[in-house]
Amino acid sequence: MKIQNYVKIISTTIALSALPLLKPPVYAQTRDKADSFEYSVPPKGTSNDEILKNAPDSEIIINGEKKNAAIVVDLNTNTLYKYNRDGKAEKAYLIASGKPRTPTDKGVRIVTHIESYPYTKAPAGTRRRRKPNDYGPKIICLNKIDPETGNQSSTGEFIHGTNNPASIGKYVSLGCMRMDNEVIKELAKEVKRGDIVIIK
Numbered sequence: 001m002k003i004q005n006y007v008k009i010i011s012t013t014i015a016l017s018a019l020p021l022l023k024p025p026v027y028a029q030t031r032d033k034a035d036s037f038e039y040s041v042p043p044k045g046t047s048n049d050e051i052l053k054n055a056p057d058s059e060i061i062i063n064g065e066k067k068n069a070a071i072v073v074d075l076n077t078n079t080l081y082k083y084n085r086d087g088k089a090e091k092a093y094l095i096a097s098g099k100p101r102t103p104t105d106k107g108v109r110i111v112t113h114i115e116s117y118p119y120t121k122a123p124a125g126t127r128r129r130r131k132p133n134d135y136g137p138k139i140i141c142l143n144k145i146d147p148e149t150g151n152q153s154s155t156g157e158f159i160h161g162t163n164n165p166a167s168i169g170k171y172v173s174l175g176c177m178r179m180d181n182e183v184i185k186e187l188a189k190e191v192k193r194g195d196i197v198i199i200k
């Protein structure tokens with residue numbers, strides 16, 4: 001009887017001594033780290049100084065001329081920063097961007113024009129012409145621009161609204177950057193043709 005109890009105590013002690021070696025699942029740590037920005041930067045935007053101090057530098061040289069970008073997108077946190085004309089970050093918004101198979105390309109863009117729902121002036125056969133509901137109320141159309149030469153080329157990537165607000169904060173698009181529908185309406189009033197957008 002006593003020997004059996006002693007064996008049980010030894011077995012329990014060995015089992016418990018192994019517990020500190022156990023670590024929490026890696027996915028839980030990764031998920032917490034990856035999703036934390038979703039709670040600090042809301043889709044509706046924030047002007048919180050603690051958030052804006054993380055805004056990337058908006059200054060860039062285009063064809064030898066120094067400019068301040070109107071928008072910088074940080075793909076690591078799916079955050080879009082809006083800047084004033086002096087290059088100071090004014091607001092940060094949570095967005096959606098491209099999924100791994102169709103990522104949003106990094107680089108420099110220039111605003112070509114703004115389009116409005118239902119996008120009847122978009123070229124025939126384009127997705128936004130065929131499925132306007134997918135793009136929300138406004139589209140900020142972008143061209144790629146070479147900072148060295150200033151030459152432009154089409155990208156097919158836009159900043160626009162969405163009919164799927166649950167996607168904001170995730171990597172789910174075909175390359176475009178999606179925003180809250182009320183936000184894109186306000187942002188479309190603030191940017192203009194020729195504004196620079198940096199995607200990092």
